[in-house]
Amino acid sequence: QLGDVPRMHDVIKEAKLQWPKLTLKTIKETMRIHPSYLQVLHQQRERLRSRKYRPIVAQTLGYLHGDIAFFSVNSHYETPITFRSGILVFCDVVSRYVYIEILRKNRKAPEIIHALKRVFAKHKEAHSSYPIRAISFDQERSFMSNEVQTFLKDHNIKFTPFRFSSSKSKLAENTIGRIRAVLAVLEHEFNYQKPWWTLLDKVENVLNSRQIVVQAKRLVNFRQPV
Numbered sequence: 001q002l003g004d005v006p007r008m009h010d011v012i013k014e015a016k017l018q019w020p021k022l023t024l025k026t027i028k029e030t031m032r033i034h035p036s037y038l039q040v041l042h043q044q045r046e047r048l049r050s051r052k053y054r055p056i057v058a059q060t061l062g063y064l065h066g067d068i069a070f071f072s073v074n075s076h077y078e079t080p081i082t083f084r085s086g087i088l089v090f091c092d093v094v095s096r097y098v099y100i101e102i103l104r105k106n107r108k109a110p111e112i113i114h115a116l117k118r119v120f121a122k123h124k125e126a127h128s129s130y131p132i133r134a135i136s137f138d139q140e141r142s143f144m145s146n147e148v149q150t151f152l153k154d155h156n157i158k159f160t161p162f163r164f165s166s167s168k169s170k171l172a173e174n175t176i177g178r179i180r181a182v183l184a185v186l187e188h189e190f191n192y193q194k195p196w197w198t199l200l201d202k203v204e205n206v207l208n209s210r211q212i213v214v215q216a217k218r219l220v221n222f223r224q225p226v
Contacts, residue, residue: 058093062133066090067172068107068140069179076192081105083197088115090135091175098175098207099123100200107140109147116151134158137172175207182206 006014008031015027068086073079085107090099099122101115123132135152137143139161152159182203183196190199 060133061092061094061127061130063093064090064099064132064135065093065171065175066135066137067176068103068138069176071183071196074192074196076187077195079195083195085111087200088112088119089172089176089179090119091171093171097126098179098204100179100204102197102200107142109142109145112142112148113151116148120155132157134160136160136162138162178207179203 008028011031012024012027015022067089069089070086071079073084082104083102085103085105088099088101088103091097099119101118103111103115105111120132132155135157137159142148143159144161149159183199186199186202187194187196
């Protein structure tokens with residue numbers, strides 16, 4: 001209610017004190033369906049013991065997987081409230097091209113739309129030969145709102161909400177992991193003199209300039225603008 005969602009560790013600790021017989025599985029299942037934890041609790045189901053998983057199928061460019069990433073408050077520098085609402089992350093299923101945009105001050109529908117407009121502008125500049133055809137995203141309340149859904153329909157973009165499954169948003173979540181890895185290297189390189197929100201453009205460029213190697217052959221400029 002106050003906009004300050006407790007960490008999962010704190011919730012589990014308090015729940016164990018109040019109800020010692022509660023299992024960890026029950027606590028996590030209860031938290032997972034709570035609206036406040038849609039963006040802060042891991043929503044992807046574990047893979048089966050058979051190691052089988054559902055593949056992501058896309059026949060052409062322009063199909064994006066999205067998610068919202070959060071960064072902890074850093075002890076090396078102060079993080080203004082403006083940069084505590086997370087970043088919007090998209091990754092093209094086929095090309096693995098990455099788009100990163102900051103959500104400023106909040107994650108309400110108007111701010112989501114502003115961030116989407118900036119993503120669309122980046123896409124038009126880098127890949128004018130094909131449109132963004134579809135977006136897959138968590139069932140985040142702002143994304144499910146009438147304003148955002150109408151905005152996407154006006155741009156002829158199909159929207160698919162992820163549901164709890166073994167393949168849910170795995171491409172977007174993996175992209176967030178890569179962003180964190182590159183950002184950690186850059187922060188160390190600059191000796192934490194530059195805050196993370198000033199390095200996102202560089203992170204985006206690093207991820208979009210990496211080469212893909214298939215059967216010992218490099219796919220040159222696979223992610224470069226066409």
